[in-house]
Amino acid sequence: MRAGPSQEDIRRHNLGALLRHVHLGGPISRAELTSRMGLNRSTIMALTSDLTAAGLVREELPRETGRAGRPSLVVRPESARVYVFAFDVGPDRLAVARVGLGGVILDRRETTRERGKFVLDELTGALSGFARQMRRKTRDDTVCVGAAAAVSGGVRKADGVVRFSPNLLAEEIPFGEELGRRLGLGLPVSVGNDANLGALAEHSRGVGAAVRDLIYLHGDVGIGGGIIAGGHLLGGHDGYGGEVGHMVVNPGGRACGCGSHGCLEAEVGERALLEAAGRIGPGQHGRDAVRAVVEAADRGDIGAQDALKKVGDWLGLGVANLVNIFNPEMVIFGGILREIYLGSAARVRSQLALHAMAPQRERLRLRTASLGDAAPLVGAAELAFANVLADPLEVLARANA
Amino acid sequence: MRAGPSQEDIRRHNLGALLRHVHLGGPISRAELTSRMGLNRSTIMALTSDLTAAGLVREELPRETGRAGRPSLVVRPESARVYVFAFDVGPDRLAVARVGLGGVILDRRETTRERGKFVLDELTGALSGFARQMRRKTRDDTVCVGAAAAVSGGVRKADGVVRFSPNLLAEEIPFGEELGRRLGLGLPVSVGNDANLGALAEHSRGVGAAVRDLIYLHGDVGIGGGIIAGGHLLGGHDGYGGEVGHMVVNPGGRACGCGSHGCLEAEVGERALLEAAGRIGPGQHGRDAVRAVVEAADRGDIGAQDALKKVGDWLGLGVANLVNIFNPEMVIFGGILREIYLGSAARVRSQLALHAMAPQRERLRLRTASLGDAAPLVGAAELAFANVLADPLEVLARANA
Known part of the structure; x- marks a missing residue:
């Protein structure tokens, strides 16, 4: 119940909204922005000119219009110039990407890691090392506007501390703070749960784009989830939702x-x-081992088929519970759950028919993740871009200072 | 990603925000409104004067200030003048209330009903009959600004149709439309699930006021739930959340x-x-029968104690699942679950300790509903007031027309 916004608030809101259109939807004409945003042409022109001056977007003549008359200028994100760092700390691998405005992955490094203890120093050292390598290759006029990391564990909303991470064997790790210090960019590093960020990624740029109520289930060593309810990521009271x-x-x-x-x-x-x-036995773990079971089942291996049926039944029961509780429009299977779902879809559907109420499931769509292993990284990039979308000019001014 | 608001939008927003303060928080001084809303004194004065002119609030000198100087006027809701009708259709009873702005129950009728078939005609006849009786007793200057009903069943968001109601044995009932016709007030009747509206009620005026993430569990013949996530009622894609x-x-x-x-x-x-x-056996149902078991357990009846333990264990497991999924700040037990929880709290807590993750439960509060059986009715009233809070002057003008 705050007061209404000031003129300055409105301008900031409109700048952010316009930039979000360009960031999520890609190049778009001024005419289209005018119609989608419900603002008049002169306001759109003023907003794009502010964003252009800040170096966030550029305006170009369209390649081909096919229409008579003066064509409307196309607004494009300055993807090569404005970027964020996105990190993904999984149980088996570390990944770092430099992601340009508009969601373009400009550069990416990845390394496997042994499952086991979360040694803060080693991890942040490896991640910041990758980031430094990438930065050395950037042009002088580029600007880093944010950084965020996906971690397979519970992240406390209040301070970004990794509170628990059964698969990383860690507790109470000030991960974002430490990574921010090692990066030395003068930027805070936001931290989020990997499945939560995977949900955000599929909701922003994946199979769940424009879906306001979805559940993303991510299988890795463990099973994580991210829930978008009414268009918002469900965080819960402390961020462990x-x-x-x-x-x-x-x-x-x-x-x-x-x-x-x-x-x-x-x-x-x-x-x-x-x-x-x-x-x-030794070597029997990870994505390849899971794929091998699904492939064996496809070839008619009875043991593999039975294993998939059993696991598919429990998966279906779990999904049915979530469908009753949330009435989502879409459930998305990512990580190893993609393979498991594809190998047991009939069992999952029959459990849904048994245990989910008809109205809840009749318009439900079951889908596999479209961003694959990159989902947490893409989600981390979206988290890192959140500040610049909320207040484009201020964040750019700070980053350029 | 709509455009920023116009001056008219801002005024409407501020009028609604001010009215919401008065509606939910009760009488409040202009000085306090100035500080809570972050607006200057002259704006607050203009807003209250508009709301006063519309007959939604009135301004009075405070009774006692204890301070020197001119006291700040107190803004009160016109509870006796501006009201809504709230309906609650439970499996065992029907209730109707006339609820004044500010949440004051001005008049209330209730009747028991036999469990069984949902005869649309009889139900809407009985409910609209009660409403007519109440209206005959109101003064000429009163104005009804909305109507809403709580139904124990699934309500389709798109059109308010009662889609399923296992305990009412109904399907695809255009309940709101039919009740609106019978009422003859020229007002649409919003319809919501009773547990959803119970959650809204406890969140607005009950034990969960100011709690942004809560789960309300309501036991009646069946078990319903209402979830407030990030301050918003979780409806799901079609409203069956x-x-x-x-x-x-x-x-x-x-x-x-x-x-x-x-x-x-x-x-x-x-x-x-x-x-x-x-x-x-015959007569063994309803709230009294449940209470009798809890009381017998208190007196040392082993059979009753064992029954409560068994049920408490399943309740605890269910709550643990929800706590892992939602990380709520509070879980509220209403209806017969209030009695069952009070009779089995130790079992519920021990299941939580076993099955809910520590970070999710360490700041969790378990509470019983504070609004009792009135929760769905209170929630229905809040649903009915939603329009007037969104656009006070327009709704009043329409209601007075």
Whole structure:
């Protein structure tokens, strides 16, 4: 119940809204902006001219109009000039990308890591090292306007501390603060849960674009989730919302890393599938091992088929619960859940028919993630761009200072 | 990504915001409004004077200031003059209230009904009959600005049709439209799920006031839920969000009215408790029967104690799942779940400790509903007031026309 906005607030809002159109939708004509934003032509011209002067967008004649008369100028994001750093700290790999305004991945480094302890110093050292390498290759007129990291764990909203990360074996890690210090860019590093950021990515640029109510399920070693409700990421009171992997679907079932039993993660995760398929032993982990089970099932391997059926049933029950609770428009399967879902879609659907209420599921779409492994990285970039979209000129002025 | 607001939008926003302060917070001085809304004194004066002229608020000298100098005028809602009709259609009873601006229940009628078929004609006849009785008793200068109904069932967001209502045995009922016709006030009747509206009520005026992330669980014949996430009611894609009663907690467990097995509703609802306590037979249903079990357990009845333990364990598991998924600040138990929770709080808490992740539960508060059986009615009134709070002068002008 705050007061109404001032003229300055309105201008900032409009600048951000225009920049968001260009950032998410790509090059767009002034005429189209006028119609989509419901503002008059002179206001659009003033806004684009401010953003152009700040070096955030540029205006160009369209290549081909096919129409008579003076063509409307096209507004493009300055993707090569304005960028953010996005980081992804997964259980098996580290990835860093330099992402230009408009969501263009300009440069990207990746390395595998051994599963295990989260050594803050080593991690931030490796990540900032990659970032420095990339920066050395940029032109002088480029400007970094933000940085954000995706972490497979729970991130406290209040201060960005990684509060728990069963698969990283870490607790209470001031990760963003430390990475920001190592980067030395004078920028804070926002931190988010990888599945939450994956949801944001699929919602912004993936299969869930324009979908206001979606659930993104990400399988890795564990199962994470990100929920977009009414167009907003569900964070919860402290930022730990979306931990659907620890919903108990099978009371008294398989032991889970969290200490409970029968969690979705315990029944559907990588280990559950590989053990059910009798594929245990050295080297039997990761995406390739999961793919091998699905491929074996395709070839008619009964053991692999049974394992997929079992895991697919639990996945379907978990999805049915979420559908009853959220009434989403779309459920998206990412990470290893993409493969598991594709290998067990019939079982998932039949569980949905059994356990989800008809009105909740009749308009539901089940989809696989379209951004693949890049989803958390893309989501981290969106998180990093949030500030510049909220107040374009101020953030640019600070970055250029 | 709409355009920024016009001056007229800002004025409308500010009028609504001021009226919302008075409606939810009660009488408040102009000085306090100035400070809370961050607007200057002359703007506040202009806004209150507009609302006063429309007959929505009145300004009075405070009774006692205890301070020297000219006291700041106090702005009060015109509760006796501006009102809405709120309806609650439960499985066992019908309730109608005339609720004044500020949330004052001015008049209320209630009747029990036999469980069973939803006869649209009889229901809307009874409800509109009560409303007419109440209207005959109002003064000439009163004005009805809205109407809304709480229904125990799923309500389609797009058109307010009651899509399913297992406990009312109804499907595809154009309830709001029909009730609006029978009322003959020229006003549309908004319709919402009773547990959703209960959540809204506890969030607006109950134990969850100022809590932005809460889950309200309502037990009646079935178990309903309402979720406030980030300050907003979670509706889902079609409006069926919050059906937590059909989350499966015990696969292969007790048969549920929805066709599935082991739903929270099947394991924790009225029938589950009464059957576990061996209290089946004629007359063994409703709130009194549930209370009798809790009271017997208090007196040392082993059968009743065991029944409460069993039901409390499933309730705790369900709550743990929701806590992992939502990371709420508060879970509120209403309807018969109030009694069941009070009789089994230790079991609920121990299940939470087992199955909810520590960061998710460490700041969690478990509470009983503070509005009691009136919650859906209070929530329906808030739904009915939503229009007048969004555009006070326009809605008043229409209502007076």
